[in-house]
Amino acid sequence: MATVRIPTPLRQYTAGNSEVDVTGGTAGEALGQLVETHPDLKQHLYTGDGKLRSFVNVYKGDEDIRYLEGQDTSVEENDELSIIPSIAGGC
């Protein structure tokens, strides 16, 4: 199994767990499985038209998947994906 690391503000939707096990051959499939298991996560990760929100960063190990193959980035057994919030705002 691969794991997805959940940041503090989203753990309320994963029963307090900081890591969730997933299968799935690509990052997109792994995230899809995550929100299927924990549907309340969906609106915080995806926009209404199904795209990852721009301030949601997904890393495989230490690398942002945007600089790998995006949602098509392969996810192997024992890989760790991390959801990392960009914290932003303004007036």
Place this chain on the structure above:
Amino acid sequence: MSSLPLKVGGGDMEHIHAHAKETYPEECSGVMVGMNTGEMKVVVDVWRAENTHGDERSRRFLIDPKEYIAFEKRADERDMEILGVYHSHPDHPAEPSEYDRDHAWPGWSYVITSVSGDDINATRSWLLKPDRSGYDEEDLVG
């Protein structure tokens, strides 16, 4: 469900205000760490973050994901959690903007300080509604 009050002690609040004045007219930001006692969210420390927004830092802030990871690790090591984020609104009210709402995370306290030069106009705390439709104001206690 009504939100829990956020307790920010005098020293930590001074730190937030000093940060807001130092970076004026640009926005400052940082995280608040501590624990949720079930009755109150108690801030134990505030950690400054660098505003890495590429431009428009007088009306935008951005904390680098790598800095966020370091904050989360540091909080875990101290058995604390990140309770929320503070930032300043230079010459704007201490109320969340539409841009803030788009970028907010659920469950976190968002403390906003309105600053004009050396004057702190107001400091208020906000919590994103679970459906992301708006904010509820939180009680901010010292």
